[in-house]
Amino acid sequence: MHPLDRVFESSARSLAKRTSRRSLLGSLGRILTGVALLPLLPIDRSARAQTAGGAAKPDSNNPQSCEYWRYCAIDGFLCSCCGGSSHSCPPGTQPSPITWIGTCHNPNDSRHYIVSYNDCCGKVSCGDCFCNRNENEKPMYRLSRNNDVNWCMANTEADYHCSVSVILGVAEK
Amino acid sequence: MRPFLSRVTILALLGSTMLSAAPLPPPLPAEHLTVEKLGQLSPHWVYVFDEALLNEIDMRVLVFDGDTYRRLGQIGTGFMPGVNLSPDGRTTVVATTYFARGGHGARTDVVEFNDNTTLAKTGEIVLPPKHAQTFPMLFDVAYSSDAKFLYAAYLTPAASFGVLDPVKKTVLGEIDTAGCALVIPFGPNHVASLCESGRLLTVTLDAHGHEASRATSEPFFDPDHDPIFVQGIRTVDGYAFLSFLGEVHEVDFSGGKPAFRPPWSLVSAAEKGTWRPGSVQVGAIQRTFGKLYVSMHQGGAGSHKDYGTEIWVFDLKTHQRTARWAFDTHDWGAITALQVTQDRSPLLFAATERADLVVLDPQSGKAKHVEKQVGQSPWLLMSP
Numbered sequence: 001m002h003p004l005d006r007v008f009e010s011s012a013r014s015l016a017k018r019t020s021r022r023s024l025l026g027s028l029g030r031i032l033t034g035v036a037l038l039p040l041l042p043i044d045r046s047a048r049a050q051t052a053g054g055a056a057k058p059d060s061n062n063p064q065s066c067e068y069w070r071y072c073a074i075d076g077f078l079c080s081c082c083g084g085s086s087h088s089c090p091p092g093t094q095p096s097p098i099t100w101i102g103t104c105h106n107p108n109d110s111r112h113y114i115v116s117y118n119d120c121c122g123k124v125s126c127g128d129c130f131c132n133r134n135e136n137e138k139p140m141y142r143l144s145r146n147n148d149v150n151w152c153m154a155n156t157e158a159d160y161h162c163s164v165s166v167i168l169g170v171a172e173k
Numbered sequence: 174m175r176p177f178l179s180r181v182t183i184l185a186l187l188g189s190t191m192l193s194a195a196p197l198p199p200p201l202p203a204e205h206l207t208v209e210k211l212g213q214l215s216p217h218w219v220y221v222f223d224e225a226l227l228n229e230i231d232m233r234v235l236v237f238d239g240d241t242y243r244r245l246g247q248i249g250t251g252f253m254p255g256v257n258l259s260p261d262g263r264t265t266v267v268a269t270t271y272f273a274r275g276g277h278g279a280r281t282d283v284v285e286f287n288d289n290t291t292l293a294k295t296g297e298i299v300l301p302p303k304h305a306q307t308f309p310m311l312f313d314v315a316y317s318s319d320a321k322f323l324y325a326a327y328l329t330p331a332a333s334f335g336v337l338d339p340v341k342k343t344v345l346g347e348i349d350t351a352g353c354a355l356v357i358p359f360g361p362n363h364v365a366s367l368c369e370s371g372r373l374l375t376v377t378l379d380a381h382g383h384e385a386s387r388a389t390s391e392p393f394f395d396p397d398h399d400p401i402f403v404q405g406i407r408t409v410d411g412y413a414f415l416s417f418l419g420e421v422h423e424v425d426f427s428g429g430k431p432a433f434r435p436p437w438s439l440v441s442a443a444e445k446g447t448w449r450p451g452s453v454q455v456g457a458i459q460r461t462f463g464k465l466y467v468s469m470h471q472g473g474a475g476s477h478k479d480y481g482t483e484i485w486v487f488d489l490k491t492h493q494r495t496a497r498w499a500f501d502t503h504d505w506g507a508i509t510a511l512q513v514t515q516d517r518s519p520l521l522f523a524a525t526e527r528a529d530l531v532v533l534d535p536q537s538g539k540a541k542h543v544e545k546q547v548g549q550s551p552w553l554l555m556s557p
Binding site for chain 1: 275403
C-alpha cells in the first residue's frame with residue numbers, strides 16, 4: 001500500500017469509529033470539497049504553551065481565545081489573531097492542503113463536530129495567540145491525529161504561519 | 174551661605190588641581206580581536222535546543238556549562254530541525270530546512286555537521302525536500318552505533334527515512350516505512366520505527382546502506398487507549414518509552430531484534446489517570462546509577478503535553494519511586510524538558526516554560542543554579 005494511502009486509510013478509520021456511515025459520507029464529501037478549494041495539507045509546528053498568548057479573555061465562544069470550543073486540539077498561533085479567522089487564513093498566506101482531523105464538543109448546541117486543523121503557510125510565525133490543546137491528540141506515529149508536525153510540509157511555501165479549525169460536519173454517534 | 178559656597182568652591186578647585194597633578198595610570202593596551210576556544214569537551218555541558226517559537230525559521234542550540242554556569246556558544250539550526258549528538262559527543266548534527274528568502278522562497282533541506290569543540294559548521298549533506306518537520310526529539314536524525322551511517326526521518330506526509338554517509342557526506346538511499354515513522358538506530362545497521370498499530374518496524378541494512386531485510390514486531394503498546402510518547406529515553410541496552418498514563422515500556426535493542434520487557438507503572442492505582450508524565454522531553458535516565466527522572470503533572474485525558482510540576486525519581490531495577498520533588502513553578506515555571514549527565518558525578522537539568530534552565534543535584538533534587546532566559550522555548554536538552 002502506498003504510504004499516502006495508509007495515512008488516509010488511518011484517517012478514514014478514525015472517522016468511522018466516531019461517525020455513522022451517513023455522516024461519514026457527508027464529512028468525506030466536505031473534506032473532498034475542502035481539498036478542492038483549499039490547499040492540500042495540514043501541519044503543525046508543534047507548540048506547547050498552555051493558553052493563548054493574546055489578550056482575549058478565556059471564552060468558549062471567542063475565536064481569539066484558546067478556550068474557543070472548536071480549538072479543542074489545536075496547536076499553534078490562532079489565525080483569528082493574525083488577520084484571518086477561525087476558518088480562514090490571513091491575507092497573503094496559503095492554506096495547507098493536508099491536515100489532521102479532530103472532534104470538538106460545541107457547548108452551545110451540545111453537538112460534537114468534526115473539525116479540520118489546517119495550517120496557513122508561506123510567512124513566518126504569526127507570533128500572536130499561541131494555543132495548545134490536545135483532546136484526543138496522538139503522537140506522530142498516528143499522523144492523522146497528530147498536531148506536532150508542520151502541516152505546511154507539502155505546500156510550495158512550507159513555512160508555518162498560523163492555524164485554523166474548519167468545521168467539516170456533525171459527528172453523529 | 175556665601176562663605177560656605179566659597180569654601181566648597183575652593184575645595185573643589187584644590188581637588189581638581191590635585192587630580193590633574195596626579196600621575197595617570199598607563200593607557201590600556203591595544204587589543205586583538207580573537208575567537209574564544211572551547212577547550213576540552215565536558216560531560217557537564219548541556220546542549221539546549223530552543224524552538225524559538227516566535228521566529229521558527231531561526232531555531233538554535235545553546236551550549237551551556239553546568240559547572241561554570243557559562244553560556245559557551247550557539248549552533249544555528251534553521252526551521253523545525255531534528256538535532257542529535259554523534260556517539261563520541263564531538264559533533265552536533267542538524268537535519269533542517271532553510272527557505273531562500275527567509276520565511277519564503279525555495280526550500281532546501283540539509284543535514285549540517287557542527288564541531289562541538291569549536292561550534293563551527295564543518296560540512297553538510299543536501300537532502301531531498303522531505304525532512305520530517307516536527308517538534309524536537311532524538312529520533313528525527315540519528316547515527317548508527319559505529320557512526321558509519323546517519324539516518325534522517327522523512328515525512329511528506331508519507332513516511333520514510335534517508336540513509337546517509339556522514340564521512341563522505343552523501344545520501345546513500347531512501348527506505349519506505351509505510352505506517353511507521355522516525356528513526357531509532359540500534360547496532361551498526363538496524364533502524365526501528367514506531368508504527369501506528371503499536372508495533373516496531375525494524376529495517377536491517379547491508380554494508381552499502383541498502384535494505385537487506387525488515388521485520389515487524391507484535392504490538393507492544395496500545396496506541397488507542399494508552400499511547401507512548403515518541404521521546405524514548407536511552408537505557409543501558411535500548412530505550413524506555415513512557416505512556417500517557419504512566420506505563421514504562423522498556424525495549425532491549427542490544428541484540429539483532431528488539432526484545433520487549435514487561436511494562437511497569439510510574440503511578441499507583443490511586444494516582445493513575447490523575448498524575449501523568451508530560452512536557453516535551455518527558456524524562457531522563459542516569460544509566461550508571463539506574464535512575465529514571467520523570468516530569469509529572471496532575472491532569473486528565475488530553476493533558477499529555479502539560480508541563481511538569483514535579484520530578485519523580487525511580488529505581489530502574491526495583492521499579493520503585495525513590496523520590497518525589499516539587500518543582501518551584503512559581504519562580505521558574507513548569508518543566509518543558511529534563512536531562513541528566515552520564516558521568517559519575519552527574520548533574521540534572523530542567524528547562525522551563527519561562528525559558529529558564531535549572532541545574533539540580535540529582536541525588537537531592539536541590540537547585541544548584543538557575544540560568545534565566547536561555548532562549549524562548551527550550552524544549553529539548555542533549556547530553557553526550
